[in-house]
Amino acid sequence: MKRIAIFYCKKIKDHTCIACTYCFKGVKEKAGEFAQHGEEIEIAAMTDCGDCPGLLVPRANMVAGHVARVIGEVDAIHLGTCIKMAYEHGNCPMDLDEVKLKLEKKLEKPVIIGTHPY
Numbered sequence: 001m002k003r004i005a006i007f008y009c010k011k012i013k014d015h016t017c018i019a020c021t022y023c024f025k026g027v028k029e030k031a032g033e034f035a036q037h038g039e040e041i042e043i044a045a046m047t048d049c050g051d052c053p054g055l056l057v058p059r060a061n062m063v064a065g066h067v068a069r070v071i072g073e074v075d076a077i078h079l080g081t082c083i084k085m086a087y088e089h090g091n092c093p094m095d096l097d098e099v100k101l102k103l104e105k106k107l108e109k110p111v112i113i114g115t116h117p118y
């Protein structure tokens with residue numbers, strides 16, 4: 001079983017993605033970036049990016065530590081398709097490639113950009 005944490009764009013969730021149903025569907029169907037986990041997926045945490053202007057690195061570090069204490073270490077971090085869309089089309093102030101590198105170094109876990117494909 002792969003235990004994951006998902007981060008969403010605080011500005012997009014519940015506007016274009018109502019109640020994160022797309023990601024729950026994606027996990028169930030192992031679609032999009034979830035396909036790379038070859039086994040059952042457990043969503044241990046789903047929370048926001050920390051809002052603009054881009055507080056994802058300290059926030060993800062804090063969330064990963066909290067999840068580890070309460071549930072157990074996560075195997076991977078996903079940055080939602082919403083964050084990817086915000087970065088590519090919506091003036092998100094974060095540099096996602098840099099965020100990914102920093103988080104992978106800090107947490108020593110894979111950070112996957114994207115989630116569902118719908």
Ligand code: SF4
Nearest residue numbers: 008017020023080082
């Ligand atoms: S892409 Fe996923 S995490 Fe982001 S708002 Fe949509 S359903 Fe939620």
Ligand code: SF4
Nearest residue numbers: 009010011049052092
């Ligand atoms: S635009 Fe970027 S920094 Fe702002 S809320 Fe969305 S993902 Fe977070």
